[in-house]
Amino acid sequence: MEPFIYDLSRPGRRGVDMPDPDVPLTPLPAEYLRDDLPLPEIGEPEVVRHYVRLSQRNYAVDKGFYPLGSCTMKYNPKINERMARLPGFALLHPLQDPATVQGAMQLMYELQQMLAEIAGFAAVSLQPAAGAHGELSGVLIMRAAQVARGQGHRHKILVPDSAHGTNPASTTMSGLTVIEIPSGADGNVDLEALKAQLDDQVVGLMITNPSTLGLFEQHIVEICRVVHEAGGFVYGDGANLNAIMGITRPGDLGIDVLHFNLHKTFSTPHGGGGPGSGPVGVSAELADFLPGPIVAQNAEGEYVWTMPARSIGRVKAFHGNFGMFVRAYTYIRMHGAEGLRRVSEDAVLNANYIQALLKQRGDYPIPHGDRFCMHELVAQGRIAGAEGVHTLDIAKRLIDYGFHPPTIYFPLIVPEALMIEPTETETKETLDAFVDALTAIAQEARTNPELLHTAPHTAPVRRLDEVRAARQPILARVPVGGR
Numbered sequence: 001m002e003p004f005i006y007d008l009s010r011p012g013r014r015g016v017d018m019p020d021p022d023v024p025l026t027p028l029p030a031e032y033l034r035d036d037l038p039l040p041e042i043g044e045p046e047v048v049r050h051y052v053r054l055s056q057r058n059y060a061v062d063k064g065f066y067p068l069g070s071c072t073m074k075y076n077p078k079i080n081e082r083m084a085r086l087p088g089f090a091l092l093h094p095l096q097d098p099a100t101v102q103g104a105m106q107l108m109y110e111l112q113q114m115l116a117e118i119a120g121f122a123a124v125s126l127q128p129a130a131g132a133h134g135e136l137s138g139v140l141i142m143r144a145a146q147v148a149r150g151q152g153h154r155h156k157i158l159v160p161d162s163a164h165g166t167n168p169a170s171t172t173m174s175g176l177t178v179i180e181i182p183s184g185a186d187g188n189v190d191l192e193a194l195k196a197q198l199d200d201q202v203v204g205l206m207i208t209n210p211s212t213l214g215l216f217e218q219h220i221v222e223i224c225r226v227v228h229e230a231g232g233f234v235y236g237d238g239a240n241l242n243a244i245m246g247i248t249r250p251g252d253l254g255i256d257v258l259h260f261n262l263h264k265t266f267s268t269p270h271g272g273g274g275p276g277s278g279p280v281g282v283s284a285e286l287a288d289f290l291p292g293p294i295v296a297q298n299a300e301g302e303y304v305w306t307m308p309a310r311s312i313g314r315v316k317a318f319h320g321n322f323g324m325f326v327r328a329y330t331y332i333r334m335h336g337a338e339g340l341r342r343v344s345e346d347a348v349l350n351a352n353y354i355q356a357l358l359k360q361r362g363d364y365p366i367p368h369g370d371r372f373c374m375h376e377l378v379a380q381g382r383i384a385g386a387e388g389v390h391t392l393d394i395a396k397r398l399i400d401y402g403f404h405p406p407t408i409y410f411p412l413i414v415p416e417a418l419m420i421e422p423t424e425t426e427t428k429e430t431l432d433a434f435v436d437a438l439t440a441i442a443q444e445a446r447t448n449p450e451l452l453h454t455a456p457h458t459a460p461v462r463r464l465d466e467v468r469a470a471r472q473p474i475l476a477r478v479p480v481g482g483r
């Protein structure tokens, strides 16, 4: 194991030498001062080596293929990072006078507009900090709009069983009741089951489209129509926008409110790499309820903060994760409209390429393999002739082949699920190598299953006790009272 940074501490070693203060000393309140703060004493080279070693033990999209389904682990162009580090963006303070941050506000304004155009909405708020936070904001918007319509008694949110797990969680957080709607055999929402739940208690439907089965909901227009007829709104989970940019727009399909995952569709680092951003877009009817402040432009052309008239309020301190806005803005501008469409086409092509190869080789069942998938596909870790081997074993063995495993055991409605999202930024060689690894692992599963049960063999840490890690988490190892 890597030593803990406190184990490297030796009394008297210093990483920094503080200069003598050149301002008069001011006594601090005694209750804030601690004599026994056990900071490690360690020189700069040891600190640098410690963290570089740790970073090399980590896996990242800059190191290799990362096909984590539903997470869109695409390559983050380094131009994004350069832009986000420009001092005029990176060194701003959120409480600065708007007159001094017009450039940053222009970027936010234009990003609001570009996202609205990409997904077909009237207005966008950039406040929410991540996808699930955008969902919570969206559910609160739908509920506020129902109250404004005199429908405050409505309390049900319908959620298909192919939705992302955050959808029922956000609904529950907002105090509303989740009603699960089953999928049909074809992977679409069971329309009759949906209609049976539509009544005057429904706030709305939350639908993930493309769904977590990697399928485009073929009846989405009809679904929106019947929900609207029952007086409900339709929430679209837009985290999977990577499949449809420039091809179709959720707003045009009838969706009323949607969150974007800037840290998926629009690159920006995520997965241990940085904060998220989950802007929420809405139809004209819901625009007044957006969380704020948002950026508007006044008659003089200046950018100003405004609070939408019936806003659900502020959902984040200050103005959201601004560094993510710069990266997403850069990404959109670098691609342009044609480029974004190409992103989606290539993402769908890459997923279908993997699906076609896996079908051809026949080792892994693909429950909806008769349909084209969208940006991701769901296979099963059920290898004929290797019944004792499970998806977890296959995922761990992939690590030995140098790949980050796909999402596993999700969606819940597919037993032994392997949810694979290659993204558009991978070459054919990488996709081929990944499928070859899966094929080799299927062969090993039949001939030497123990190799899979004990995998990974080459990773810095072996198979973890995930249950214990979840039940008895050790969140901090800061020594109490010093060493």
Ligand SMILES: *Cc1c(COP(=O)(O)O)cnc(C)c1O
Pocket: 070, 071, 130, 131, 132, 133, 164, 166, 208, 237, 239, 240, 261, 276, 277, 278
């Ligand atoms: C990732 C994801 C979310 C949640 O987004 P976070 O930023 O992780 O909170 C919601 N829905 C879908 C379909 C997703 O893939």
